[in-house]
Amino acid sequence: MIAMTMLRDNMAVFGGLALPLIASFLVVGVTCSYKYPEVRRDAAVIDEYHGTKIADPYRWLEDPDSEETKAFITAQNNLTLTYLEDAPYRKELRSKLTELWDYPRRGIPKKRGEKYYFFANSGLQNQWVFMVQDSVEAGEPRVFLDPNTLSSDGTVSIKTSSFSKDGSLFAYGLSQSGSDWVTVHIKNVTSGENFPEILRHIKWPSISWTHDNVGFFYSRYPSQDDNKNETGRETGSTEHEKIYYHKVGTAQDKDVLVVEFIDKPKLSLSTEISDDGDYLIVLTYEVINEEFVYFASLKDSLKTGFQEKIQLQPLNTEPASFSYVTNDESLFYFITDLDAPSNKLVRVDLNKPEKKYWSTVIPEANEVLEWADPINNNFMFTSYTKDVKSTLELRHLQNGSLILEYPLEIGSISSTSGKRKDTEFFFKLSTYKNPGIIYRIDFTKDDLKPKIFHETTSKIDSSSLVVEQIFYKSKDGTKVPMYILYRKDLVRDGSAPAYLYSYGGFSSSIEVGYSTSYLVFVNNLRGVVAIPSIRGGGEYGKDWWDDGRLLNKQNCFDDFASAAEYLIENKYTSPSKLIINGASNGGLLVAATVNQRPELFGAAVPEVGVMDMLRFQKFTVGYYWCGEYGCSENKTHFDNLITYSPLHNIRLPKNETVQYPAMLVKTADHDDRVVPLHSFKYVSELQHTIGSSERQTNPLLIRIESKAGHGSGTPTTKLIEDIVDEYGFYIRALNITFYE
Numbered sequence: 001m002i003a004m005t006m007l008r009d010n011m012a013v014f015g016g017l018a019l020p021l022i023a024s025f026l027v028v029g030v031t032c033s034y035k036y037p038e039v040r041r042d043a044a045v046i047d048e049y050h051g052t053k054i055a056d057p058y059r060w061l062e063d064p065d066s067e068e069t070k071a072f073i074t075a076q077n078n079l080t081l082t083y084l085e086d087a088p089y090r091k092e093l094r095s096k097l098t099e100l101w102d103y104p105r106r107g108i109p110k111k112r113g114e115k116y117y118f119f120a121n122s123g124l125q126n127q128w129v130f131m132v133q134d135s136v137e138a139g140e141p142r143v144f145l146d147p148n149t150l151s152s153d154g155t156v157s158i159k160t161s162s163f164s165k166d167g168s169l170f171a172y173g174l175s176q177s178g179s180d181w182v183t184v185h186i187k188n189v190t191s192g193e194n195f196p197e198i199l200r201h202i203k204w205p206s207i208s209w210t211h212d213n214v215g216f217f218y219s220r221y222p223s224q225d226d227n228k229n230e231t232g233r234e235t236g237s238t239e240h241e242k243i244y245y246h247k248v249g250t251a252q253d254k255d256v257l258v259v260e261f262i263d264k265p266k267l268s269l270s271t272e273i274s275d276d277g278d279y280l281i282v283l284t285y286e287v288i289n290e291e292f293v294y295f296a297s298l299k300d301s302l303k304t305g306f307q308e309k310i311q312l313q314p315l316n317t318e319p320a321s322f323s324y325v326t327n328d329e330s331l332f333y334f335i336t337d338l339d340a341p342s343n344k345l346v347r348v349d350l351n352k353p354e355k356k357y358w359s360t361v362i363p364e365a366n367e368v369l370e371w372a373d374p375i376n377n378n379f380m381f382t383s384y385t386k387d388v389k390s391t392l393e394l395r396h397l398q399n400g401s402l403i404l405e406y407p408l409e410i411g412s413i414s415s416t417s418g419k420r421k422d423t424e425f426f427f428k429l430s431t432y433k434n435p436g437i438i439y440r441i442d443f444t445k446d447d448l449k450p451k452i453f454h455e456t457t458s459k460i461d462s463s464s465l466v467v468e469q470i471f472y473k474s475k476d477g478t479k480v481p482m483y484i485l486y487r488k489d490l491v492r493d494g495s496a497p498a499y500l501y502s503y504g505g506f507s508s509s510i511e512v513g514y515s516t517s518y519l520v521f522v523n524n525l526r527g528v529v530a531i532p533s534i535r536g537g538g539e540y541g542k543d544w545w546d547d548g549r550l551l552n553k554q555n556c557f558d559d560f561a562s563a564a565e566y567l568i569e570n571k572y573t574s575p576s577k578l579i580i581n582g583a584s585n586g587g588l589l590v591a592a593t594v595n596q597r598p599e600l601f602g603a604a605v606p607e608v609g610v611m612d613m614l615r616f617q618k619f620t621v622g623y624y625w626c627g628e629y630g631c632s633e634n635k636t637h638f639d640n641l642i643t644y645s646p647l648h649n650i651r652l653p654k655n656e657t658v659q660y661p662a663m664l665v666k667t668a669d670h671d672d673r674v675v676p677l678h679s680f681k682y683v684s685e686l687q688h689t690i691g692s693s694e695r696q697t698n699p700l701l702i703r704i705e706s707k708a709g710h711g712s713g714t715p716t717t718k719l720i721e722d723i724v725d726e727y728g729f730y731i732r733a734l735n736i737t738f739y740e
């Protein structure tokens with residue numbers, strides 16, 4: 001689980017505001033200043049960090065349930081909606097987005113038992129539907145599980161799904177209103193009926209079935225409050241994750257605690273069962289990618305059932321990333337970055353797990369080895385990221401030697417399916433031009449070429465789309481890759497609007513992918529979309545990540561600002577037409593970069609961002625990010641965090657001709673990853689310090705969505721309304737024209 005990544009499939013974002021609003025800005029001369037809501041400043045809250053006093057006047061906004069916070073939300077949404085409703089072309093935007101979103105699409109098929117399962121969306125369905133088909137090419141697909149029937153407004157989504165080994169039982173996790181909290185339900189595939197038990201107190205479930213089809217391992221937190229179900233609006237720290245064994249057909253309170261690390265409350269735990277069913281693998285970390293792996297043989301307990309704690313043996317003594325590939329009895333294959341910043345594939349004998357006995361199956365290369373999928377018993381597919389493009393190769397499993405290289409279009413392999421014993425492999429390739437082609441490779445045939453299995457046809461003709469990849473120099477000379485998308489007929493005179501998006505954190509890579517909203521920006525706003533892979537991501541391995549985290553975090557903001565300068569110098573756009581956007585860690589990126597370089601941008605939209613760098617570790621699972629940012633308890637890190645923390649670096653620009661860009665801060669009431677209080681405190685400070693200046697004619701607004709969370713699981717209706725609001729904001733703030 002990467003704690004803060006956000007997939008931007010069709011752009012992750014949030015839907016319509018619930019409150020009816022009335023105008024509340026003043027006309028001052030020819031320009032507008034905005035009458036922002038009065039937000040109380042509490043001068044009494046002052047913290048001392050290593051001898052430095054830091055005021056926190058909006059501490060009271062950290063309580064989501066107080067009447068004062070509720071009034072704040074109402075008043076801010078009121079002002080924002082008033083502004084947005086007056087944006088031109090909203091109707092046109094909504095009807096264009098709705099028309100273009102409405103095409104049937106489907107995900108990759110997975111064989112479980114004798115049947116094939118896949119997710120599908122007929123076009124505008126709020127949530128994707130889980131379908132079943134009797135054979136890969138014949139038989140009509142039928143609905144297996146339709147989350148759209150589970151709520152009237154589409155806010156219940158499927159977060160995870162897992163079949164027992166024989167395919168007869170199905171466990172699935174549901175989330176409400178975009179929260180990370182999940183309830184796990186179990187269905188009998190034959191009868192179609194659900195078992196009575198519902199498992200709670202779970203986030204990011206790694207459901208690992210034992211091969212006897214009796215039950216599964218999963219991890220959960222202690223109950224937050226025995227008298228209440230989790231809602232996703234809690235802000236308290238979630239600690240003490242533990243692993244339990246659940247026997248299907250029994251109540252959750254009968255689950256057996258099998259693994260806990262009592263003295264490590266902040267450890268994240270996840271499980272996997274080896275391909276042969278004989279081993280339990282436990283992955284643990286306090287800092288993302290700094291994992292310690294444990295294992296246990298299940299051979300004896302499978303005979304007796306799981307009634308007590310499992311004795312684990314450690315695999316590694318130095319922290320590193322590990323991903324299990326497969327095993328032949330005690331010989332395990334892992335991809336790891338231990339002593340290999342771009343990853344390598346190693347074989348470890350569990351009888352002699354010390355590093356000196358490991359053997360290298362695929363040595364480290366210049367490109368990053370992303371994954372290896374075993375197939376057809378003794379083969380595997382591998383994929384590298386090479387300058388932000390996926391590769392695909394076929395190899396011998398036991399010695400890694402190369403059999404075939406598959407040439408691919410510029411794109412990312414977004415999903416794969418096929419297990420060790422299977423003779424077929426599916427992969428889905430996404431590109432900026434195409435919503436995804438699913439290929440199938442069939443080992444029962446001589447010809448191992450991928451055949452198109454399913455192709456999605458969107459409603460957008462992308463024949464006039466240019467996809468350019470350039471490399472620009474950042475402040476310190478580092479070469480950074482950037483994709484730039486625009487129409488062939490773009491006139492490069494600096495007049496076009498540009499939308500610059502990035503993330504830069506947690507070793508999470510930018511993936512090439514189709515986006516209806518990007519294409520609307522390019523085609524209907526006649527704009528440029530630019531997506532750099534700044535440092536902090538994983539595109540070039542661990543070094544690229546390390547160069548953008550902890551004391552090196554400033555490199556991310558420099559890389560982002562340098563991308564903006566490249567676009568301006570090369571006349572793709574100009575500052576008054578340049579928009580920056582990012583979410584989560586990317587929301588921090590946008591807000592920090594605006595504080596440092598306000599003159600570079602016309603508009604900025606930080607979404608669900610981490611804004612208070614001194615206190616993020618106190619809420620929900622924020623403590624996981626101490627390995628990314630460092631925490632204010634440590635003086636070295638405090639001294640660094642205070643240089644860029646968005647909340648603490650808002651100052652009226654010294655240059656009197658410069659103001660802040662038009663800003664639309666976005667958050668949602670059920671975001672329990674990056675809790676909304678970050679955005680509340682940040683926008684209050686922004687309006688107080690910047691918005692009170694006469695020079696500031698650009699609006700500084702916040703949109704607080706209801707019944708939505710950090711981004712995943714957002715229903716289609718809310719996604720479309722959100723883009724109408726966001727693009728409407730750009731159109732109004734930057735005077736952009738909409739073309740049919």
Ligand SMILES: *[C@@H]1O[C@H](CO)[C@@H](O)[C@H](O)[C@H]1NC(C)=O
Pocket residue numbers: 019020021022023024074075078079
């Ligand atoms: C919105 O703001 C206006 C002007 O301040 C006020 O009259 C109105 O009551 C507000 N509406 C809501 C729903 O809060």
Ligand SMILES: *[C@@H]1O[C@H](CO)[C@@H](O)[C@H](O)[C@H]1NC(C)=O
Pocket residue numbers: 188189190191
């Ligand atoms: C699932 O349902 C089938 C058909 O009703 C039944 O025969 C089977 O025993 C059920 N499986 C379990 C594990 O309850």
Ligand SMILES: *[C@@H]1O[C@H](CO)[C@@H](O)[C@H](O)[C@H]1NC(C)=O
Pocket residue numbers: 226227228229
């Ligand atoms: C939790 O939710 C379930 C319904 O999903 C309900 O049956 C149960 O009573 C709730 N528990 C509490 C303590 O509210």
Ligand SMILES: *[C@@H]1O[C@H](CO)[C@@H](O)[C@H](O)[C@H]1NC(C)=O
Pocket residue numbers: 396398399400401
């Ligand atoms: C790798 O293993 C395969 C299958 O056993 C064998 O055919 C091939 O020659 C081996 N390659 C090398 C380089 O050892």
Ligand SMILES: *[C@@H]1O[C@H](CO)[C@@H](O)[C@H](O)[C@H]1NC(C)=O
Pocket residue numbers: 634635636637
């Ligand atoms: C504080 O952080 C620095 C830099 O990462 C580290 O070297 C040091 O050991 C930390 N201090 C404490 C007390 O943890």
Ligand SMILES: *[C@@H]1O[C@H](CO)[C@@H](O)[C@H](O)[C@H]1NC(C)=O
Pocket residue numbers: 599655656657658
């Ligand atoms: C102030 O900002 C403007 C606009 O970015 C710039 O052209 C000008 O050179 C700046 N003035 C100074 C003194 O830096």
Ligand SMILES: *[C@@H]1O[C@H](CO)[C@@H](O)[C@H](O)[C@H]1NC(C)=O
Pocket residue numbers: 735737
């Ligand atoms: C807005 O754009 C239109 C069309 O490009 C232009 O004619 C108009 O002058 C612009 N308005 C302002 C206030 O810049």
